[in-house]
Amino acid sequence: MTKFEFEDLLRRAGKIARDQDFFLIGSQSLRGVCPAIPRDFPKTVEADLYPRGRPQAWSLLRTQLGNQSKFFKQRGYYLDCADPGLATLPEGWVERLIPFRTPRTGSVTAWCLEPHDLFASKLAAWRSKDQQFLSAMLRHRMVRPKVVLLRIENLPIAKVLQAHMKSLVAQLVRAEKQKSKK
Secondary structure (H helix, E strand, O other), rough: HHHHHHHHHHHHHHHHOOOEEEEOOHHHOOOOOOOOOOOOOOOOOOOEEEEEOOHHHHHHHHHHOOOOHHHHHHOOOOOEEHHHHHHOOOOOHHHOOOOEHHHOOOOOOOEOOOHHHHHHHHHHHHHHHHEEEEEHHHOOOOOOOOHHHHHHHOOOOHHHHHHHHHHHHHHHHHHHHHHHOO
């Protein structure tokens, strides 16, 4: 999804939901810190948005802008109404949200996850696409591993899972260092 497409989707979501503020919890959260997401990041056609003030609008958003909608069929990108309560996020993530708003979004703001919080959340999900995304974040130095380790300690999961996630970070860092030597 391009920045222009994301701005279009956010503006439309605001009109449909009659809400000016949305949580943005997926990979598009990088929009809060990157004017342009580097080309070698895994491509995505969805934005994980959720209305902050009017959560009851999620059904309408899904119908009009979701992956089964006429909008998606016409444009090739869609809104996935992802409730932040379902994601694994570190304590304090709400206080670290980064606003994304441009003239093209109207007065609608996407409140983006801070990159270290995004990294920890994607690490907890650990899907193949997340692993590629995490590697790209490390390659582009969007996160510092030491900060990621601190965020892992603040995840609402068992200590044994935190230890496993820390070992995954070490693996990802080693793999990226090996790639950079080639």
